[in-house]
Amino acid sequence: MELTRENFIKELTRVFDINGIGTYLNDSVCDKFYRLTMRMLEENQKYNLTAITAPEKIILNHYADCVVMARAFDVGASVIDVGCGAGFPSLPLAIVRSDLKILAVDSTAKRVRYVAETAELLGLDNVSTRVMRAEEGGRDAALREKFDYATARAVAELRILAELCLPFVKVGGKMVAMKGKNAERELTDAKNAISVLGGGNVTVESVTLSDGGEESLSHPLIAVRKKAKTPTVYPRVYAQISKKPL
Numbered sequence: 001m002e003l004t005r006e007n008f009i010k011e012l013t014r015v016f017d018i019n020g021i022g023t024y025l026n027d028s029v030c031d032k033f034y035r036l037t038m039r040m041l042e043e044n045q046k047y048n049l050t051a052i053t054a055p056e057k058i059i060l061n062h063y064a065d066c067v068v069m070a071r072a073f074d075v076g077a078s079v080i081d082v083g084c085g086a087g088f089p090s091l092p093l094a095i096v097r098s099d100l101k102i103l104a105v106d107s108t109a110k111r112v113r114y115v116a117e118t119a120e121l122l123g124l125d126n127v128s129t130r131v132m133r134a135e136e137g138g139r140d141a142a143l144r145e146k147f148d149y150a151t152a153r154a155v156a157e158l159r160i161l162a163e164l165c166l167p168f169v170k171v172g173g174k175m176v177a178m179k180g181k182n183a184e185r186e187l188t189d190a191k192n193a194i195s196v197l198g199g200g201n202v203t204v205e206s207v208t209l210s211d212g213g214e215e216s217l218s219h220p221l222i223a224v225r226k227k228a229k230t231p232t233v234y235p236r237v238y239a240q241i242s243k244k245p246l
């Protein structure tokens with residue numbers, strides 16, 4: 001696909017409609033996704049932001065994949081995107097849900113700088129950013145148990161992710177993780193971690209997205225409700241989290 005504004009918006013609309021998320025689109029949202037694509041591809045030439053560079057694949061694998069999560073969040077909620085990388089899911093979520101207040105964090109400074117500059121360029125004043133290791137942020141009183149939701153895509157296996165994310169979530173809030181094909185096993189392995197960290201009810205929703213042709217992707221969206229405060233000894237330092245997962 002030649003990346004003209006018209007072609008892009010046509011494809012974005014087609015793919016979002018096929019996947020039942022077309023209602024999130026309007027002129028301003030389409031324009032922001034187009035400008036995000038131009039910016040990401042331009043910056044991707046300077047440093048690695050995404051391995052996916054074909055616009056139609058970006059629409060399916062990055063944008064639709066993130067926007068499909070949007071319905072998981074209550075109106076006006078605060079969300080921390082742990083390990084945001086090039087802004088996924090934070091930037092697509094911020095584009096379609098201007099009511100959300102999103103903090104995008106990552107341990108890599110240049111990715112966070114890219115997300116901050118991109119949010120400013122697109123006028124996304126519902127996004128703020130921070131360079132931070134999640135396990136350090138989770139011990140910071142200003143961030144600990146301050147968010148309605150913690151979300152993460154492609155950051156770590158679930159029992160590790162639970163220790164990185166659940167400390168940020170208020171009691172009554174949720175961790176919402178997009179997982180891959182090993183989700184069932186990860187969930188079994190993470191049962192203890194979830195319980196120790198204050199997690200309660202877990203729901204798993206299978207999400208399948210298609211471009212209407214041969215391309216499709218499928219993954220479970222795992223939501224963990226927080227029912228009790230996280231004990232103060234968690235999160236531990238990363239070496240312990242990864243070597244001795246709960």
Ligand code: SAM
Pocket residue numbers: 082083084085086087088089105106107108111132133134135152153154155164238
């Ligand atoms: N969420 C993005 C996406 O779906 O495209 C990025 C995924 S990338 C595979 C994983 C990201 O998590 C990297 O940018 C990495 O720097 C970040 N990360 C991994 N462990 C982290 C930690 N403990 N604290 C903060 N960021 C972390």
